[in-house]
Structures are given as C-alpha cells and as structure tokens.
Amino acid sequence: MFLNKKATRMSQGEKPAYQKRSRIAREKIVTALDSALRERPFDQVTVADIAQRAGVAVGTVYRRFENKDALIPVVMEIYEHRLEEWAAGEGAVQIDEDDDLRSALQKMMRQAWRLLTREAHLLRAVHLYARLKPELIPESDWDKYNKAAVQGMKALISHYADQVVRKNSKRTSAFAAYVLNSIFIEKGLYPNESPALLFPYKGDTFADECADMLFAYLQVPET
Amino acid sequence: MFLNKKATRMSQGEKPAYQKRSRIAREKIVTALDSALRERPFDQVTVADIAQRAGVAVGTVYRRFENKDALIPVVMEIYEHRLEEWAAGEGAVQIDEDDDLRSALQKMMRQAWRLLTREAHLLRAVHLYARLKPELIPESDWDKYNKAAVQGMKALISHYADQVVRKNSKRTSAFAAYVLNSIFIEKGLYPNESPALLFPYKGDTFADECADMLFAYLQVPET
Amino acid sequence: MFLNKKATRMSQGEKPAYQKRSRIAREKIVTALDSALRERPFDQVTVADIAQRAGVAVGTVYRRFENKDALIPVVMEIYEHRLEEWAAGEGAVQIDEDDDLRSALQKMMRQAWRLLTREAHLLRAVHLYARLKPELIPESDWDKYNKAAVQGMKALISHYADQVVRKNSKRTSAFAAYVLNSIFIEKGLYPNESPALLFPYKGDTFADECADMLFAYLQVPET
Amino acid sequence: MFLNKKATRMSQGEKPAYQKRSRIAREKIVTALDSALRERPFDQVTVADIAQRAGVAVGTVYRRFENKDALIPVVMEIYEHRLEEWAAGEGAVQIDEDDDLRSALQKMMRQAWRLLTREAHLLRAVHLYARLKPELIPESDWDKYNKAAVQGMKALISHYADQVVRKNSKRTSAFAAYVLNSIFIEKGLYPNESPALLFPYKGDTFADECADMLFAYLQVPET
DNA sequence: TATGAATGAGGTTTCATTCAT
C-alpha cells in the first residue's frame, strides 16, 4: 500500500485503479449505486445489492473501495458531474439585456429547481448520510461546492449592483446562497414531509416565490 | 373491564399503560431515549442501549412499545412537550407597543432559534427517520405542527397588516412559515454540514438575518 | 407443600385448589385452553393468550399450574371428560339382537369416528406434545386409556366369540385396538396430510372400510 | 453469467449452490441436521446448534437456506435418499416362487419396519412439523410419496390377483397403503406413547401381525 | 389471593467484511 498516484479522481477511502479493467469496474459500480439510490436510501442498499446490479462480485467492490462508507463521496462526485454537465448545457441561464434582477432570479431558480428535482435521489443520499457520519465527506468537498454557490450569487449581485440595496455584499450573498440551498433541499428532496407541506405549491410557482423573496431581501437595506 | 381512559398520550405502536408502574417505566424509557439521542442518531441506538440507560429490561421496552420504530413518535412527543413548556415560559415573545414588524420578527426568530438549538437532537431524529420511514409519523402530527406554524405567521401578519404589502395572505404566510422552518432546520440540526457552511454566522446574527429577509419579503408586492 | 388431599382431580404439576374462587378460575382456564387449541397447536398458544381468554391474570394461571407444561395433562383430562359424556350418551352403541359382528363393528366405528372428529383439537394437542415431552403424561394415564380400549375390544370379541376365528384373544384384541387408534388418529387429527391423503374417502365410508378390515382380521386364523 | 444447471436437488426456500465449496457446506449442514434430529425434535434444535455441529458459521446456514423452516424439506429429502438406497439394497424384497400372498406381505412388512425404525428420527421431524406448518412441504412431495406407496400395494395385489378377493382394487390398495402407513408411523415414530402401548409386541412380531391383518383384509369380500 | 408489569435468556436473522479458489 505504498502507491499513491491517482489514476482517476479519487475520494476518501477509495483505492487507486491503474488498469483499464479496474476503471471499467469502478464505472459499473458507480452506475449501480446511482440506480440503487433511486429506489431506497443508502443505508438500506446492501453491498451485495450494488455488486449484483453492477454485475461484479462483492469482493470487487471491496477491491475498489475500502468499505461501504467510501461510496458516499462517490455519490457526491456523481452529483457534481451531473451539475457540471447541466451548467454547460441547459443549465446555462441566458440572461437577456432587458432582464431585470427579479426576472434573472426567476430564471435561475426555475432552472436550478429542475436539476434538483431530477437528481434528488443523489443529493438525498449525501444529505442524509453526511448527517449520520459527517467525517465521510471531507470538508473541502463541501467547501468547493459552497464557494461555487456563493460565487454565483456574488456574480449576480454585482451584475445588478444598481438594484441591490444591501451593503454587506459578502454577508448578503452568503445568506442568499444558504437560504436558497435550504429551501430547495427541503422541498426538493423530501416533497412529502413536514416542512414542505407548509407550502403546498409546486414547480415553477414554488421557484418563483423563492425568487420573489430573494429579490425582496436584496432590495431592503440593513437596519 | 371498563378501562378506557388513557393514562398517557399514546402514539402509533405504543401500548396502553394503566398502572403507575407502567407509567414510571415509560417515563424512564422516554428519558433514556432523549439522553441516547444526544449522543448518536436513532438507528445507531440499540434497544438494549435504551433499556440499560433506563435501568429496565429489554422486554420492558417491548411491553410498552410494539417495536423499535414505535419510539420515533415518542421523540416527536418529547419535542412537542418541550415546545409547549417553552411557549408558556421563556418562549412567550413580549411584543411591546413600540415594536415594529421588523423588531417583532427579530424577537420571534431569536427565541425560536434558541429552542431549536437546545432541542436539536430530538428534531434531528424525527427529521431523519421520518424520511426513511414516513409512515411512522402520522400525517396528522405533521399537520398539527404545520398548521400551528402557519397560524402563527398569519397572526403576525394581520397584527401588522398596515406594514405588510403582499396581498395573497394565505400564500404569503404559508411560504414564510415554510422558509422559516427550512432554514432553521438546516442550520439548527446540522450546523456542520454543506448548506449551513454557506452562511458562517451563528446565533443571533443568523436569527436576525432571517428576520430581515422575511421582513423584506412581506414588504415587497407581488409582481 | 406438605398438603396432599386433592380438591379436584389433579394432574402432574397442578396445584391444589381448595376455595371456590380457585375452582372457578381453574374452570375458566381449562375452557380457555380448550378454545385456544381449536385455533392453533399448543406450543403456539401463549400463557398470556390463555389468561386473556379466561379473563384472569397470567399470575393466576401460574397459581394453579406449576408451568405451561402442566396444562397438557389437563387437555387429556378434558378429553376424558368428553369421552365419558359421550360414552354415556350418544356414544352408547346400541347393538341389536340381529346385528352380526360386521355390522356391530360398523356401528362402533361410525360412532367413534364422529367423536374423534369433533374433539380432534384436544387429542391433537396431547398427541403432538406428548411426543415432544413424553414425561408430561404419566404412563398411568395412557394405561388407563389403553386398558379401556383393549377391554372394549375384548368384550366385543367375546360377545361374538362364535364369529371370531383368531385364537390368541389377548394379542388379537390388543392389535385390533392399536390399529383402530392409529388409523383413526392419523386421519382424524390430520386429515389433510401425508398418510391420510392415501385414502381419499371420508366420513362413514372411511369408518366402514375400517370396520371391514377389522372384521376380516378377526375372521382369518393365525398361521 | 450462464449459470443455470442446478448443482443439487433443491427444495422450498433453499438457495442454489453452484460451487464445490457450497455443496460441501450444504452437505455438512445436512449431516449436522440429521445428527441433531437424533437427539431432539426440530423445534428444539437451534440454528446455532446445527452450525456448530456442521463446523460452519451461522451465516453459512442462512446463505444456503432462506430460514430455519427451509430445512424441513431437507429432512424429507434425506429420508427419500435413505429410502432409495434401501430400496436398491437390503430393501429389495426377494419374493420366491413358492411365496404365497401372506408370506410375501410378511417379508415386505419386516423389511419396511426395519427401515422405518432406523430412520425414525427423520420421519418424526417431517411428521410433526408438517402438521404445524403444512405449507413447508409442497403437496407434490407427499403426492409422490403417496403414489409410490399405493402403486406398490397395487403391484402386489395384481401379482397375487388370484388370492385377492376384494373387487374394487383402487379403493382396496389405497386403504391398505393408508393403514400400513398409519400403523407403522404410530409405532415406529413414537414407540413409547399412547396408541403404541396398546400393542406391546415389537419388531418382527409386530410386522407379522400387520401382514396378517392386511392379508385378511384382502381375503374378505366387500359386503 | 389476584393482578399484570417486569424480567432476561435465548432464538432468529442480517450484512459488512474477509479470504480461499
């Protein structure tokens, strides 16, 4: 175990894969995991189940991953991958000349909402499991993700600087990003439960209301 | 055989306790559960563990509760109990004559935030588990909880009717309640994870920012 | 525990009952047991179940019976009781002047078959359980039962002495009694299983065939 | 993934065993079960007990069998195996030219009686358990067994057609097979209990008396 | 004496992980 060079992007607890066969196996496992998570939460997915779906042996899973927990970062990775694809494609928000802050926020929210809904099962796994064993997802992973979110918000704010009243732009963008995430996650991942039931509107209506609120928030000055 | 009066409030899967001894045992179990949940999430708490903390036998737990899952509603119940106590005591927000909407919201948020932080371990259990097995918490329970939240918001809005601009008060209060819950839950229950990290401010600072946002939301008219 | 006088007929492991209340409780328990056995085999009947049906507490059962096993002899007792009632009433075979051995046997078989069918659940319990723990039923109990059966057969044989060819009457009556019991038990207690399926005829048809066989057996001399 | 051929005969609830190792483990478990049943009835044998005797882990038993109940069909299978061996070897009844029906029956009974006595513990398990949970042994299994018994009897009857008086050969062979089974099972499986005590003769004496009775039965015409 | 709550040994089953083939 004195080898360190990574052949693919590697997460916590993952083992290096030099050979082509290895990489293929890894891919199969990742796909299987994705598919299993669409059916039930991570802790109800057994390693045997994943192996079977992947068409590999249990032992093969353990050759690639130190243990079951080491699969969690992979989920995060899948999600990031999807996010990138999305950002480059349909997710690329087209903001026209004549869009004002409110409509820009609306467009953004609607797009984001669609992605989230589609990949809910992945985020759900990370979301739930990260809470049971926070150490599984290195802080740096969240960091990267967070920074991107805050950055995006900052960009928007500076683009519409004239329509934004709040002064403390660092704090404002951080809070906006946080709120956005929280409310999306609650309703996106668990649409049928508790807090989500409070607001019985769905789809674009929901996204629009969020846009409205953020818009308002940016419009009102600190005390 | 005219036993009809319930000795304690009973939840899903719980068995009736008529005798004093039963109620004592139940109390011990509930306390043990509360304490265990401060240390680890529900699914990592074993029945044997609870029994030991409670100083009773495993069988005693099963005499009071049909199975382990039947303990989840109890967690909810403990939380409600704390909520009531809180609402009657320190939670009773004192809104002065000269408080405006913004400061009323602020007071309310700070109080709520304190309760949530203190009882996070309970809500965390319900929150997580309700998602793995939604059937465990009867929809009516959530309903009650939700309605209370929405009602509270409605009351506040009508009290400060002159400062609220939004027209659709039903939708407005529902959304406000939803947002409030979501963002509080995210940061309150899982302060060290993903979305919460986006907004690195804590305590009253966080509560105040929430109040600010809701205040703004109520101040800005629909399109 | 130096008291020995029995207040009621007592079996192995049963405790004496002097007072009226006790005897009433005992009666209730016995009835409850009878009813429970109509639904499932003895080892699937719990003591709590019996107590509930009897309308007494679990502890009361244990006050009357040393342990669960001590109930088995009671089942035997119930059966004997029924047998006596039956023998005195409908079971009293009326053998007319002009009945020959064959028709006498037939009448007897049909009657016996009816009783057995009706009380199958009791005999089933004794039959199954006596096999798991033979020590529960004192040999003397079986003995009494056996002797009666063999006696009955002997009586019949001597009554129709002229039509019986077999010499060794002791052995003959013993065997006839044994055969009778075996084949009745198999088909009577477990009509839907293995050996019983071999002979797909029911009710009187079955009883008659048995009579025929025994008749033949009595008619054919030893080698 | 073209694994289709079953490596061993499989029963209800049993899992496929493709590898050599699996089959070895299965064999060990089966042997352990056989040995355990010689000591106590099935429901008093624990899975841990079986595993220990077999020298395998508890999990190994569960890898081969869905649950404890799934072992019952195996007992039946062991018995069938022994039956086959026996039928091919010592069980092959030699009927000489000069054997008449009576002596043929005698030979047959004595042989069968010996097998039954030797494998009583197996049949006892099936016999008892099949009654507590009939669904465990597929009806087809009994059917096969039954048909063979009835066939055997039919063959004998037709071979000695001239000495058999009964007309309805279908009914006759069915009844004879049934009687044979019942009386053998009672005395063979539970020699120390109730019905068996009625006939205090053992071994060949018992077998001979059975032969005699069947012989008589075949000799006497229907009414 | 009756009650039924409490006990806890003992059984079944699951599944992450190891390791012989």
Add this chain to the structure above:
DNA sequence: CATGAATGAAACCTCATTCAT
C-alpha cells in the same frame, strides 16, 4: 485480479416465569 462463499458480531424480538402491588 476477480469471484462469491464463509464468517460472526450484533441487532431485533418473544414469551415463560417471577414478583411487587
């Protein structure tokens, strides 16, 4: 390297029996 059988700790749950009220 891949395979999948074997492992066994650990969890859940039952129920005969005891014993405080």
